[in-house]
Amino acid sequence: MILERFKVPEKDQVLVSEDALRRTVAQIFEKLGVSKDDAAEAADVLTTTDLRGVETHGVSNMLRAYVRDYKAGKLDPRPGWRVLRESPGTAVIDAERRLGIIVGPRAMRLAIEKARAVGVGVVAVHNSGHFGAIGHYAMQAALQDMVGVCFTGAGLSVVPTFASRPLLGTNPIALAAPARHEAPMLFDAATSAIAGNKIRLAIRVASPLLPGWVSDKDGVPIMEEKPVFDRDEYYQLPLGGTREQGSHKGYGFALMAEVLSTVLSGALPTMLAAGSGSKNHFAAYDIAAFTDPERFKDTMDEMLRTLRTATPAPGQERVLYPGLSEAEELQHRRAHGIPLHKEVLQWFAECTGELGLAPLTAIR
């Protein structure tokens, strides 16, 4: 459900195929020292995220940051997999500075395995790199007849209600659940008013920020629409924006994510330990342990169809549910290619040139 204002303008678009993007991204990771399997997994997360239209967390915004962090030695391309504690339903992993989009699929597989054994599995991870769009890992569970849930604690950009400086990250929360004929539910949202990457994207496409999205440098919510030129002029606000509009709830959801990822995995939140990396919570609920999975999917279908076919309010085109436009975008982009900003393709040309790889070629 990306707002129109964040889309890449058509005149600046270059289309690339899923296969070409996947291949080039995997080659880049391998050149940076990542194993073939891990590189393929990372490329899958990024490419699928772009296929879903979640451009804030796809190659455009994230890949260059990952490449930079490998080069700077902030990420370890070949770390261990240190299990700190484990029980039949739970595990805690020290990711040893492995990139989050490589940690994620593996951590969720472990949660799924535990859920298969005891009904529910929870894996908490700390000391890792960026996790990309965490909805991806929730979807792994949904594809196995489970409900997948993820929480992330990372960063220091969001000002708690009434405070004057950022003490929390945008701490996203995600849930995915399978349906039968309907596209699966896939909810993945920052607990801030808008995702941090959307500000970067807004700068790239020169789009103004709306009231209640950011505060000034004293923590006072900015309630007028204004263009943004520099990320460092503002702090982010929790979902809700102001106390009257419910920012204390967005703030509470951010803390919920922080407790379930960071504190539960024995780590320190960024407010107490700058540069301590991302922390994550992966949960899988085995539907069969709760109810008949066929009944579950039928109910999901009925519920999602009811939402999708609901009469829209005056002036609105249609009612969406979380995951619907992503599924439509995935189908469309698989067939027609993934639109990247021409500036992103230019970055690819520089990157592959520098690493001695074949360039990423566009469809048109």
Next chain:
Amino acid sequence: MILERFKVPEKDQVLVSEDALRRTVAQIFEKLGVSKDDAAEAADVLTTTDLRGVETHGVSNMLRAYVRDYKAGKLDPRPGWRVLRESPGTAVIDAERRLGIIVGPRAMRLAIEKARAVGVGVVAVHNSGHFGAIGHYAMQAALQDMVGVCFTGAGLSVVPTFASRPLLGTNPIALAAPARHEAPMLFDAATSAIAGNKIRLAIRVASPLLPGWVSDKDGVPIMEEKPVFDRDEYYQLPLGGTREQGSHKGYGFALMAEVLSTVLSGALPTMLAAGSGSKNHFAAYDIAAFTDPERFKDTMDEMLRTLRTATPAPGQERVLYPGLSEAEELQHRRAHGIPLHKEVLQWFAECTGELGLAPLTAIR
């Protein structure tokens, strides 16, 4: 963190003691056919909720509804406890129309028991009455060195983003986690812009509704402040209010609660089955399965203290965290009494009179 506008005006307040309130409430439930133990549990949930200052879910708004539902036969005072499915980490319960505030403590105890065995425990419940303030059950886990999480699916008052009529309930989400010296974190929030009971409370104290809280009867968000006289004039909006302010996130959180409570317990959401009662999801995470509980509490203390002592934004008095004002209120009300609206005390007089019980007496 109740807004000033929702508090009972001092001139209309009557103070009652915790003991007196607890005793009278338990007696009322017993007179309605509830067992002595269940009545004590229900009285504990309601009284503690009032002690925490969560007046929307205490005796003022809820008890009269519970009494009415017992009298109308909508609630069963002596139902069974039907376990539909069970695994080492999970259980699903058919509450057989038992009042939710009696189901809740029992369901969370079972989740805690399972968490002690396999690290995490999840109990999903359907076919029950109203659950009150679900933060109460999350706190049960926190008092046992666990993290407690609850989700509720119930009702049909909230309009999904872009839709023209309500399809979801206010579906609250709660989390509680222990600290050492700081008051525990206790987050409990409707996923709507404001809790449904706050509208009832606003009517009682004649307070206007703010922009972005409700929509008109076509689903169009009302963006001006206006007084409310009748609950039936409006629909509720998801947290965020409008799409631009993030209502699709509030809507997504509501669906998250619906999936984890309703669909996972094999039930139908209210949009597909009117009058199907409340559905709940109780989760307990055994901290010791994840990390050293002492380390966990120290980190919670440091994090919560950092938030509590943060410099406030210009014009703000102080920074709160979820659970802080509730803990302060609890201490204050334990010492000085619970303020009820004089109209509520009048209801008590009628109710105890009718049931042949001693009246609830005020401190002053």
